[in-house]
Amino acid sequence: MLAYTIRRLLMLIPVLIGMSIITFAVVHAIPGDPAKTIAGEKATPQQLEEIRHSLGLDQPFYIQYFRYVGDLLQGDLGTSLITKVPIAEEIGPFLAATAELALTSLVIAVFFGVNLGILSAWRQNSWLDYGSMVLALIGVSVPVFWLGLMEQWFFAQELGWLPSNGRVDPRLDMEGITHFYILDALIIGDMELLGDVLLHLILPAVALATIPMSIIARMTRSSMLEVMRSDYIRTARAKGLSEFWVIYKHAFKNAVIPVLTVAGLQLGMLLGGAVLTETIFSWPGVGRYIYDAINQRNYPVIQSGILVLATMFVIINLIVDLLYAWIDKRIQYGKE
Amino acid sequence: MKKRVWLLSLAMIFVFSSFLMACGKDAAEKPKEKTLIYGRGADSKLLDPIQVTDGESINVTDQIFDTLVEYDRDSTQVVPGLAESWETSPDGLEWTFKLRQDVKFHDGTPFNAEAVVYNFNRWMDKNHPEHKGGEFPYYGYMFGGYKGDPGHVIKNVTAVDEFTVKFELNSPQAPFLSNLAMSPFAIGSPTAIKKDPEGFARNPVGTGAFMFKEWKQNDSITLVKNPNYWKQGYPKLDKLIFKSIPDNSARFTALKSGDIDMMDGLNPNDVKLVESDSNLQLFKQSGMNVGYLAMNTEKKPFDNPKVRQAINHAVNKQAIVDTLFAGLAVPAVNPMPESIWGYNKNVKDYEFDLEKAKQLLAEAGYPNGFEVEFYAMTEPRPYMPDGKKVAEFIQADLAKIGIKAKIVTYDWQTYLDRTGKGEHAMALLGWSGDNGDPDNFLYVLLDKDNAKAPDAGNIAFYKSDAVHDLLIKAQQTSDVKERTQLYEKAQEIIKQDAPWVPLVHSVVPYAASKKVTGFKPHLINLNLDTVDLQ
Numbered sequence: 004m005l006a007y008t009i010r011r012l013l014m015l016i017p018v019l020i021g022m023s024i025i026t027f028a029v030v031h032a033i034p035g036d037p038a039k040t041i042a043g044e045k046a047t048p049q050q051l052e053e054i055r056h057s058l059g060l061d062q063p064f065y066i067q068y069f070r071y072v073g074d075l076l077q078g079d080l081g082t083s084l085i086t087k088v089p090i091a092e093e094i095g096p097f098l099a100a101t102a103e104l105a106l107t108s109l110v111i112a113v114f115f116g117v118n119l120g121i122l123s124a125w126r127q128n129s130w131l132d133y134g135s136m137v138l139a140l141i142g143v144s145v146p147v148f149w150l151g152l153m154e155q156w157f158f159a160q161e162l163g164w165l166p167s168n169g170r171v172d173p174r175l176d177m178e179g180i181t182h183f184y185i186l187d188a189l190i191i192g193d194m195e196l197l198g199d200v201l202l203h204l205i206l207p208a209v210a211l212a213t214i215p216m217s218i219i220a221r222m223t224r225s226s227m228l229e230v231m232r233s234d235y236i237r238t239a240r241a242k243g244l245s246e247f248w249v250i251y252k253h254a255f256k257n258a259v260i261p262v263l264t265v266a267g268l269q270l271g272m273l274l275g276g277a278v279l280t281e282t283i284f285s286w287p288g289v290g291r292y293i294y295d296a297i298n299q300r301n302y303p304v305i306q307s308g309i310l311v312l313a314t315m316f317v318i319i320n321l322i323v324d325l326l327y328a329w330i331d332k333r334i335q336y337g338k339e
Numbered sequence: 340m341k342k343r344v345w346l347l348s349l350a351m352i353f354v355f356s357s358f359l360m361a362c363g364k365d366a367a368e369k370p371k372e373k374t375l376i377y378g379r380g381a382d383s384k385l386l387d388p389i390q391v392t393d394g395e396s397i398n399v400t401d402q403i404f405d406t407l408v409e410y411d412r413d414s415t416q417v418v419p420g421l422a423e424s425w426e427t428s429p430d431g432l433e434w435t436f437k438l439r440q441d442v443k444f445h446d447g448t449p450f451n452a453e454a455v456v457y458n459f460n461r462w463m464d465k466n467h468p469e470h471k472g473g474e475f476p477y478y479g480y481m482f483g484g485y486k487g488d489p490g491h492v493i494k495n496v497t498a499v500d501e502f503t504v505k506f507e508l509n510s511p512q513a514p515f516l517s518n519l520a521m522s523p524f525a526i527g528s529p530t531a532i533k534k535d536p537e538g539f540a541r542n543p544v545g546t547g548a549f550m551f552k553e554w555k556q557n558d559s560i561t562l563v564k565n566p567n568y569w570k571q572g573y574p575k576l577d578k579l580i581f582k583s584i585p586d587n588s589a590r591f592t593a594l595k596s597g598d599i600d601m602m603d604g605l606n607p608n609d610v611k612l613v614e615s616d617s618n619l620q621l622f623k624q625s626g627m628n629v630g631y632l633a634m635n636t637e638k639k640p641f642d643n644p645k646v647r648q649a650i651n652h653a654v655n656k657q658a659i660v661d662t663l664f665a666g667l668a669v670p671a672v673n674p675m676p677e678s679i680w681g682y683n684k685n686v687k688d689y690e691f692d693l694e695k696a697k698q699l700l701a702e703a704g705y706p707n708g709f710e711v712e713f714y715a716m717t718e719p720r721p722y723m724p725d726g727k728k729v730a731e732f733i734q735a736d737l738a739k740i741g742i743k744a745k746i747v748t749y750d751w752q753t754y755l756d757r758t759g760k761g762e763h764a765m766a767l768l769g770w771s772g773d774n775g776d777p778d779n780f781l782y783v784l785l786d787k788d789n790a791k792a793p794d795a796g797n798i799a800f801y802k803s804d805a806v807h808d809l810l811i812k813a814q815q816t817s818d819v820k821e822r823t824q825l826y827e828k829a830q831e832i833i834k835q836d837a838p839w840v841p842l843v844h845s846v847v848p849y850a851a852s853k854k855v856t857g858f859k860p861h862l863i864n865l866n867l868d869t870v871d872l873q
Contacts, residue, residue, distance in 0.1 A: 033753065035756050051794055087537055156592060167589065170558070174376070179555070287557035
């Protein structure tokens, strides 16, 4: 297990080198020029030339790349061309915002997805089953931005129940400590703030959760169906256990492994794929941070932002794999 | 058992949500101070006015900083600001400003002549210890470069006494005073800049109506009232929050649901919804801008003026304004809007006449038309909310005279890159004015000096010596009457040569809750110090 963990961690290195080369090449291949973003559309050619020179953009690509990697090895993610702040310093709040949204979505997706799936499997071929699966099918097919706009229209504008944008009411003084606002509100001990933060989370988290929820529901259903047919379930029922215990304790424990994989993968997707949700709900997360950087040709931010996301993705995968082994002792690593 | 679990979870959800609702209500009732939330499409980049070029940054620095002279609330005429009065020598080489004596920066530093000298030296001198943090692009752009450059306009800025400051110029500059009124040349606190010249852009200190409090990047910027503001009785608000909501529809929803109080970047289609909503109000400001169709005069067939004139006859501007701008624009005749002095009212537009267009094409040797690539931007711009639709509209018009235009789009950065290099044959583009001076439109956009790849401002690559002579002469004259005549003449020649189809001068809409009072949109600046909440 330890050897496996170490090997997986070492595998990170080629993955990250590959990532850095690809992003670097792609980013520099797009036409457009950060100098123009900095100096504005009205800059003179001479001004643009000077900016390119001061940023080292007039150097050949390979020199720029090696300089970038050299900085990375010293733990320097580079400096944003626009704000002139080191990215390592700047990216924290964005990552926290995205992580908070993604984790909330994951909780929603897993909770509702798993229960919907179990419900379907338990009453296979009933209207309940068909109903949940149609719901799940709609869930995967609905475009997130459309769902988001509909949510805003209905719950924010028409009913006025929930706020339509942002992480917290800007009128309230929210001090970023960890930048996980739920945690921050708890640390400060301000329940009013906590309520406001949770309210702000609901609409974007639900929009973002819809697709993974539907996928998890379908996964749980098929996995449960398989398990429910096995002998030990029949035995459990024969022993006279209540249906609730049979399903949640005996069957689900064995059905959960593929669900776990899917959930882990979905978390990765949620981290990277939140751009649309973040745009519609003006959520100041890392998706939009990178998206803005792309529009501004803010090369260091694009490169390092993607690299940070990729690293998180790989680490989540690793954690999922390790969880596997922990839940099911039959799975043994490092013994191929 | 099963039933109980279900009931229990239902009950928990109910309790939890009512707890949330209760919290939400409290949050809404709490604020007693007057806080205005202004919704916009993007975050600011930096808040040091000299370092930025984008409107989202300047809209915020306008609230924090003041300039020596200002634009009048209703026009682009220059009125006193931090300087109470000024005089100029007959040759236009010396400008002396008398400063206000009752002004302090937000950090307590007194505002005086030294502060003005310090700011200008920081901007103009690349060897100045605090010439840091950015490229100061607008300084070089408006004043002909930096200290030591051949075209640099300002020779020297000196403090005559504590509240008198003198500018000596190398050569007279006609729009000098208008330039000084521009947002980038707002005066910052020398104490704060010296302490951290680069950090100043994230911790700005000025003399303006509002003081900087907090910046949550990509989210919101919070400003609070400056209790010692030198304009008596202003500002009216206690707190001003700029909130970025990138999606236009989502921003409009936030306005309707009361999450924000005011917004810009309204979709033209939503204008009617604002007008019919009894809780909302609409503000319109005819923008100091132009949206145009440039024809690359260096490429065939646009090297032939007859072809360019034919296209001018073939575009139905009024229809574009009515259908695509929802009426929020006026058809353009000249390269600059009528609100700018020097505008030539006698220039007649090419009337929409397809027969005439066909005839001109035939005369030019293209009786059956031709095929051409037509560049259109996809990013909404103030002068063109939907470039692609405008292009499709024009494409349909051109098809009627046999010209097959193929629309090509790129993202905004690529678009500027390619058009700046002159890769296009036809392209849509536009311009928002900086200082209300004709030079800022005509010279920048249509002089041969600016028709140079890779960063051409004149993307028609229109090179007329006659126009060039007029524009240069106008730059060196300070007599407004004479300049007016020169610009009027230039507009006539440009119309005749037709390097562009000037399309529209757009109207900029703002929507606000009915509670907002005292707002008056301006051609250049965003003025929020007079705004109040009922």
